Amino acid sequence: MSRVWNFSAGPAALPQAVLERAQREMLDWNGSGASVMEQSHRGKRFIEMAARAEADLRSLLAVSADYAVLFLQGGATQHFAQIPMNLADAGDSADYIVSGHWSEKAVSEAAPYLRVNVAASGEAGHYLALPPRESWQLDPQAAYVHYTPNETIHGVEFHDIPEVGAVPLVADMSSNILSEPLDVSRFGLIYAGAQKNIGPSGLVVMIIRRDLLQRAGRPMARIFRYAEHAAHDSMLNTPNTWGWYLAGLTFQWLQEQGGVAAIGERNRAKAELLYRSIDGSGGYYRNPVEPSARSRMNVPFTLHDAALDAAFLKESETAGLLALKGHKAVGGMRASLYNAVPPEAVQVLTAFMRDFAQRHG
Amino acid sequence: MSRVWNFSAGPAALPQAVLERAQREMLDWNGSGASVMEQSHRGKRFIEMAARAEADLRSLLAVSADYAVLFLQGGATQHFAQIPMNLADAGDSADYIVSGHWSEKAVSEAAPYLRVNVAASGEAGHYLALPPRESWQLDPQAAYVHYTPNETIHGVEFHDIPEVGAVPLVADMSSNILSEPLDVSRFGLIYAGAQKNIGPSGLVVMIIRRDLLQRAGRPMARIFRYAEHAAHDSMLNTPNTWGWYLAGLTFQWLQEQGGVAAIGERNRAKAELLYRSIDGSGGYYRNPVEPSARSRMNVPFTLHDAALDAAFLKESETAGLLALKGHKAVGGMRASLYNAVPPEAVQVLTAFMRDFAQRHG
Numbered sequence: 001m002s003r004v005w006n007f008s009a010g011p012a013a014l015p016q017a018v019l020e021r022a023q024r025e026m027l028d029w030n031g032s033g034a035s036v037m038e039q040s041h042r043g044k045r046f047i048e049m050a051a052r053a054e055a056d057l058r059s060l061l062a063v064s065a066d067y068a069v070l071f072l073q074g075g076a077t078q079h080f081a082q083i084p085m086n087l088a089d090a091g092d093s094a095d096y097i098v099s100g101h102w103s104e105k106a107v108s109e110a111a112p113y114l115r116v117n118v119a120a121s122g123e124a125g126h127y128l129a130l131p132p133r134e135s136w137q138l139d140p141q142a143a144y145v146h147y148t149p150n151e152t153i154h155g156v157e158f159h160d161i162p163e164v165g166a167v168p169l170v171a172d173m174s175s176n177i178l179s180e181p182l183d184v185s186r187f188g189l190i191y192a193g194a195q196k197n198i199g200p201s202g203l204v205v206m207i208i209r210r211d212l213l214q215r216a217g218r219p220m221a222r223i224f225r226y227a228e229h230a231a232h233d234s235m236l237n238t239p240n241t242w243g244w245y246l247a248g249l250t251f252q253w254l255q256e257q258g259g260v261a262a263i264g265e266r267n268r269a270k271a272e273l274l275y276r277s278i279d280g281s282g283g284y285y286r287n288p289v290e291p292s293a294r295s296r297m298n299v300p301f302t303l304h305d306a307a308l309d310a311a312f313l314k315e316s317e318t319a320g321l322l323a324l325k326g327h328k329a330v331g332g333m334r335a336s337l338y339n340a341v342p343p344e345a346v347q348v349l350t351a352f353m354r355d356f357a358q359r360h361g
Numbered sequence: 362m363s364r365v366w367n368f369s370a371g372p373a374a375l376p377q378a379v380l381e382r383a384q385r386e387m388l389d390w391n392g393s394g395a396s397v398m399e400q401s402h403r404g405k406r407f408i409e410m411a412a413r414a415e416a417d418l419r420s421l422l423a424v425s426a427d428y429a430v431l432f433l434q435g436g437a438t439q440h441f442a443q444i445p446m447n448l449a450d451a452g453d454s455a456d457y458i459v460s461g462h463w464s465e466k467a468v469s470e471a472a473p474y475l476r477v478n479v480a481a482s483g484e485a486g487h488y489l490a491l492p493p494r495e496s497w498q499l500d501p502q503a504a505y506v507h508y509t510p511n512e513t514i515h516g517v518e519f520h521d522i523p524e525v526g527a528v529p530l531v532a533d534m535s536s537n538i539l540s541e542p543l544d545v546s547r548f549g550l551i552y553a554g555a556q557k558n559i560g561p562s563g564l565v566v567m568i569i570r571r572d573l574l575q576r577a578g579r580p581m582a583r584i585f586r587y588a589e590h591a592a593h594d595s596m597l598n599t600p601n602t603w604g605w606y607l608a609g610l611t612f613q614w615l616q617e618q619g620g621v622a623a624i625g626e627r628n629r630a631k632a633e634l635l636y637r638s639i640d641g642s643g644g645y646y647r648n649p650v651e652p653s654a655r656s657r658m659n660v661p662f663t664l665h666d667a668a669l670d671a672a673f674l675k676e677s678e679t680a681g682l683l684a685l686k687g688h689k690a691v692g693g694m695r696a697s698l699y700n701a702v703p704p705e706a707v708q709v710l711t712a713f714m715r716d717f718a719q720r721h722g
Contacts, residue, residue, distance in 0.1 A: 004394030011602055013399050019388050026384040027377070033365030034683060037561040037607075038374050043684070073434045073563055074584070077598035081582030109582040195599055200398040202434055202563045202601025221442030221470040223435075237438035238556055240563025241372055242603060246398075322395060323404070 005345035008323035009152050009298060010175070011195040013340040017256075018249045029245075036245045041238055050233070053248030060251060060260055063184050063207055068230040070206040071244050076102075076174045076193040079204060080109035083170060083189065086217040086226050088114040088143035095119040095142040095167070099158075100127045100151030101329060106172060113218065114143065127154040129290035133162050144168045144188060150176035150297050152196075152336070153327045155287070157295035161186045168212060175297050177205070178254060179339060180264030188212055194243055196297075197339050199250050203243030254339065263339050270337045270346045271296040277350040284357045302332035308360055309333070319352050321345075366706035369684035370513050370659060371536070372556040374701040378617075379610045390606075397606045402596055411594070414609030421612060421621055424545050424568055429591040431567040432605050437463075437535045437554040440565060441470035444531060444550065447578040447587050449475040449504035456480040456503040456528070460519075461488040461512030462690060467533060474579065475504065488515040490651035494523050505529045505549060511537035511658050513557075513697070514688045516648070518656035522547045529573060536658050538566070539615060540700060541625030549573055555604055557658075558700050560611050564604030615700065624700050631698045631707045632657040638711040645718045663693035669721055670694070680713050682706075 006013035029036040030045050039046045054069050063069060074082070088094060093115035096107050099122050107116050119138050120131035138145060145164045150157040152175045161183065162169070168188025177192040184190065189208045195201035206226070213227040222228050222236070229236050257263050275294060278285040278301050287294065287301045303312060312333065316324050326334040335349060367374035390397040391406050400407045415430050424430060435443070449455060454476035457468050460483050468477050480499050481492035499506060506525045511518040513536045522544065523530070529549025538553040545551065550569045556562035567587070574588040583589050583597070590597050618624050636655060639646040639662050648655065648662045664673060673694065677685050687695040696710060 002394050003388060006395050006399055008395075008399060008401050011398055011400060011402065011599065014396060016388070019396055023384055023387040026387070027364060027380050032683070033363050033681065034367050034369075035375060035380055037372055037556075038367055038369060039372060040369050040684060041372065041562070073436065073439070073601075075434065075598040077584045078434070081584055109584055112580050112582050193599065195398075195602075200601075200603045201402070201599045202604055219473050221473050223438045223442055223470055237436040238372065238554065238562045240434075240561075240601065240604075241556075242561045243563055243601075320394065322393070323401060 002320070004320045004322040005341075005348055006322045007335040007337070007341065007345070007349070009327070009334060009336040010193070011201045012336055012338050014199070014246070015250060015253045015340045018246065018253050021249055022246060037242050039241065041235055041241050046241060049248055050244055053244060053251055056248065056251035056255060057205070060178060060254055061182055061184055061207070067184065067207050067209050068213065070208065070226065070229050071234040071239055071247070072204040072206055072229060073202060073240055074204060075201070076172050076191060076204060077105065077109060079191050079206070080106040081113065082224055083146070083191070084110045084113035084143075085220055085224055087168075087170075087189070087212060087215055088217065090114065090218060092143040093117050093139060093141070095138050095145040097131065097136065097145070097147035098123060099130055099148055099156055100154035102151055102153070102172060102174075103146075103148040106146055106148065110146070117142065119145070122156070127151065127156060128288050130156055130158060130293045136162075138164060138167070140165065140167065142167050144170045146170045146172070148172045150295050152298045153300075153329050155289050155295045155298045155300040155334070156293045157297065159292070168209065175338075178260055178263070179267050179297060181260050194247055196336075199246035200243050203240045203247060205247065266343060267296050267337065267339065270341065270343055271299065273346050273350055274299050274335060274337065277353055281353070281357060285353060297338060298334060298336045300326050300330055300332060300334045306331070311360065312356060315356060316352060319348070321349055321352060363681070365681045365683040366702075366709055367683045368696040368698070368702065368706070368710070370688070370695060370697045371554075372562045373697055373699050375560070375607070376611060376614045376701045379607065379614050382610055383607060398603050400602065402599055402602050407602060410609055411605055414605060414612055417609065417612035417616060418566070421539060421615055422543055422545055422568070428545065428568050428570055429574065431569065431587065431590050432595040432600055432608070433565040433567055433590060434563060434601055435565060436562070437533050437552060437565060438466065438470060440552050440567070441467040442474065443585055444507070444552070445471045445474035445504070446581055446585055448529070448531075448550070448573060448576055449578065451475065451579060453504040454478050454500060454502070456499050456506040458492065458497065458506070458508035459484060460491055460509055460517055461515035463512055463514070463533060463535075464507075464509040467507055467509065471507070478503065480506070483517070488512065488517060489649050491517055491519060491654045497523075499525060499528070501526065501528065503528050505531045507531045507533070509533045511656050513659045514661075514690050516650050516656045516659045516661040516695070517654045518658065520653070529570065536699075539621055539624070540628050540658060542621045555608055557697075560607035561604050564601045564608060566608065627704060628657050628698065628700065631702065631704055632660065634707050634711055635660050635696060635698065638714055642714070642718060646714060658699060659695060659697045661687050661691050661693060661695045667692070672721065673717060676717060677713060680709075682710055682713060
């Protein structure tokens with residue numbers, strides 16, 4: 001067994017303690033004599049586990065009873081489409097803030113279902129900064145305002161929740177949920193693909209204000225209605241039981257770490273260490289993002305000479321540093337620093353970066 | 362470690378060898394130093410594994426190049442809706458054969474998207490028999506004919522593929538895929554929730570004839586289009602990577618068992634043993650299904666006196682026989698005998714049933 005330092009943007013590193021527990025329980029979960037994957041989701045054992053996972057998530061983020069918590073499938077991408085299906089009529093419009101690749105995707109999947117108003121976009125600036133709140137052209141009649149608090153490819157992050165008045169704020173938090181304390185009451189709907197800060201892929205966690213479940217939405221099958229999923233405790237059909245279980249273990253692990261306040265401090269320190277190493281490299285490494293918009297979760301950086309990229313990737317892999325290759329849209333490198341990436345990983349990475357710069361000066 | 366004999370209707374038993382391998386590889390998969398859940402689905406290792414899983418499934422069922430194989434999410438229930446969205450225009454109709462609970466569900470989820478013609482139904486006979494092929498009122502203009510080859514709750518199964526002419530035949534094979542040899546060329550589309558014969562829940566495997574990918578379907582988001590999933594090797598967005606991996610291990614296990622011909626023999630023998638025990642119990646146990654329609658996968662049965670149900674469930678659980686409680690729609694007991702349920706499990710069950718009958722005679 002030799003575990004690497006895993007900087008994957010997603011599916012991403014999981015807490016090693018969670019993996020070890022899942023490993024131990026693989027053939028005999030909870031005294032049942034069978035794997036958690038081999039249990040009916042309608043059985044007493046599974047229902048208790050599922051309810052505890054929800055309770056732990058509610059506790060971690062202080063989610064009030066005004067919100068339903070759903071465990072769904074389809075990835076955030078499916079919900080790019082399903083959110084407008086549920087929250088809007090065909091004649092409605094919604095405001096979208098475009099701050100990078102994922103908010104672009106959210107727009108294109110929503111477009112068949114309503115009139116998308118791009119209320120602000122960072123595209124002209126190559127998504128190296130966030131469109132300032134005062135530039136947003138919001139429509140007070142919009143069905144909702146959608147934004148992406150953290151963009152994994154461009155490495156930009158909103159560090160404050162934007163004020164949007166009475167229109168419900170909808171956030172794709174796939175890449176930053178549970179990474180720091182959050183005032184859930186500011187949102188109408190929060191959703192997140194699990195595969196970054198929660199668990200394995202194939203699971204989506206949604207926190208939705210109950211009044212939004214009353215919206216009629218479009219004519220559609222029952223399986224697409226969030227209100228139906230809420231009414232059936234996310235067991236309208238068979239859920240991703242393994243994903244739900246791993247999410248529950250991750251929530252317990254987060255509590256053991258001291259909750260989102262403690263993990264938030266740790267995440268801030270991890271990101272600061274890496275940005276400091278980049279900025280202090282005398283131009284050897286570079287992160288092009290406007291400092292106030294830099295992501296704590298995803299840190300893209302380039303080498304001063306792209307001809308060194310291949311050597312950097314090869315040597316970093318040999319040094320036990322996994323998945324540092326940047327997304328093709330921006331090139332270079334990227335280190336993702338989600339909750340399960342320990343501080344040691346960033347120390348090893350920054351030491352490697354210094355060493356690499358010296359050897360390939 | 363004490364593993365039970367698991368008769369769950371789904372999520373159901375997985376092959377123990379598959380679980381043991383997944384357990385071994387949990388923290389360090391394929392020499393990567395990380396779990397399979399912690400890998401990018403766009404990485405070389407994952408793509409190779411995914412391609413091998415598809416190739417193994419193609420080999421097991423002799424799937425020709427005329428068909429695409431997709432690894433999707435949402436459960437069969439989502440595809441009850443997504444299939445009409447993809448295969449039909451709003452003005453089209455499709456023929457549905459209703460043979461139990463799951464085909465009823467398929468009808469209700471399809472109804473918002475096209476005109477459903479219930480071409481035959483076993484409802485009047487309480488789904489204890491299958492509507493005879495000659496009674497089906499098929500429409501030669503139908504977009505497709507949908508049926509459910511095996512019904513898990515009512516315990517009825519089609520033992521031959523119905524002839525439906527030129528209209529594409531669509532089958533929800535969630536509960537009997539890979540349980541015996543299959544002539545895939547008779548179908549337009551086969552789909553299956555994984556959690557019975559393939560792997561964990563949260564994964565849907567689909568085999569779709571490529572000409573059907575050309576159908577325009579309804580206006581909808583790209584994420585709902587099967588053609589898009591096919592064009593992107595089921596990685597249009599992040600797939601359920603754990604489910605795909607477990608499915609691949611199960612396909613390898615099936616090959617080691619001798620493929621679907623060998624597992625088909627084994628499944629037939631398992632079901633015969635149980636039905637023989639029921640029929641030979643002098644009325645102590647009863648299965649009400651018309652013999653030619655009896656399912657090899659799901660065997661519902663009642664005790665001659667329902668007052669004994671609680672004792673039967675308690676004692677069977679003590680004897681290490683899990684999940685024998687019948688579905689509330691039909692009551693009594695149910696033993697599901699999917700691929701991963703070994704013959705020994707049925708021997709232990711039938712011995713227990715004999716013993717129980719003697720003690721509670």
